Amino acid sequence: MVSAPVSGRKGGRGLVIRFESVSKKYPDGTVAVDRLDLVAPSGAITVLVGPSGCGKTTSLRMINRMIEPTDGRIWLDDRDTATVPTHQLRRGIGYVIQHAGLFPHRTVLDNITTVPELLGHDRKRARRRALELMERVGLPPHFAKRYPAQLSGGQQQRVGVARALAADPPVMLMDEPFSAVDPVVRAQLQNEFLNLQGELGKTIVFVTHDIDEAIKLGDQVAVLQVGGRLAQLAPPAELLSEPADTFVAGFVGRDRGYRALGFAGAGRLPVRQEQVIALGAASGEARDAAEGGWVLVTDAAQRPQGWLRAEADADPPPSTPAEPVTEAQLNLGGTLASENATLREALDAALSSPSGRGVIVDDSGRLLGTVTASEVLARIEQQRAAGERSTQGGES
């Protein structure tokens, strides 16, 4: 199977990881990984995804030889990993796991400086760098003296990432690092991770069972099948639009058509002007400005605050015309899409809006105008007709 080559990010300093017909068979005959050929390009995030039992974690752990392959070779650039002493190999590979695996008896700072200490680096410099890394992963400096049990799960995971980066390894292995935290923290960690990777350009192999996470984070996604067979290796947009077989199609999910819109920039949508009223204006104004029974309410800086129902049978009941519009009366259901949003975000803004008109804002949150679902759909049809397959954008 041939797939589009994924190039590393600009300025990537990672090594290339190359699986060469790698297998792992256990003595009882179980095949965890079956003749895997895979290249994780320098400076890119390669996500291994698949159902449990597909050998994704086994594949990951064979890279730093936590598990030894029974067949085949794994190369880091032109070095065969089997020829490097394991502890030396591992000190050059960052590793982050699900529950962070921090040393409970060592402070945050001491946890982060573990590998530099093993490598015999200068202690003072290692500590300085650890403090820098803490800032980078969003931990305040006074956390340095705390112990892991004093941190939340999300904070522990940040320490885990900082610890993996402490000796500046060219390669990072991440085994479901964000799956043990709640969805809000997870999204936050994912976004920060992408920003961080944008700066660092490591070669990253990332294991997850969550296809949405794979699509969000991966420069390329390897879908593995039970029995350790590679079903498809492709950039996320291609995975959604051209699944290689029914297994991949089933795994990426039913709403893949909708999710694929997340990879297509909406371009300049034909936004139209929306009559708005200011928060605190008289309710009478709302009835005059309303279109289809709804009027958009903004604050003094033209930032949308919510929709106001302006019909006689409105609930909550309409106030007398002289009374000011208050925040409590607003419907907050609509999502906002930015001017350079993806088609998915623009469509979602329209679908979630109580008035059916999706709100488009500029980068500072000021109202640009509204767009309806049919207008977004027209844009989708248009792009399809033009055969334009954009892989730009993505949530950030």
Place this chain on the structure above:
Amino acid sequence: MRLLAVDSSPFGMFDYFRQHQDEVLNWLGYHAWLSAVPVVVGLLVALPLGWLAHRYRWAYPPLVTAAGLLYTIPSIALFVSIPSIIGTQILDPINVAVALTVYTVALLVRVVADGLGAVSADVAQAATAMGLTRRQRLLKVELPLAVPVIAAGVRVAVVANVSLVAVAGTIGVPNLGQLFTTGFQLSVGSPYYPPITLGIVLCVLLALAFDLFVVGATWLATPWRRAVSGS
């Protein structure tokens, strides 16, 4: 003839102590020494054995079972048979030290093995993945994290030793146990409590002192646990 406290009730122990201060303090010193040294030696022996049981799965059942069986040997039998094994005099305090070391080892092998094994899988995996050698993992991660578990075992061992030393006293080895023999010998017709009560009270105080010492040392060695309970 000994000086005897007039009061034969348990409260006579204060008078009894004043009258036999030098002798009793001497016994207390021996008693403390005989309780503490075997714990230190026993721990030093149990650490490698426990590590072996932890490291090699096949070694765990025989080592832990053998250690458990040692504990079933009655202490008095051990006290009187050790001289013929190691060639010492019957009342040599060394016999007691050796016997109690055996008990301490019996108690601590399992504790050390389980303590080393109690490190969570995530932590052990992270340690390996970061490139710690087996030895570094043991010394920098597993052993420090096993301290609370091992310390709990040491507390039991040292308190048990205080009472076992007293048993050796009844066969004549100089320590607080002799207070019980004395009390028994003086209970002619009616019970004579002062030396017996004094022996019990001093044994309890000694055990408490050792226990506090171990707790304090553990507290100092495990700052990470304080941080958690204190926050």
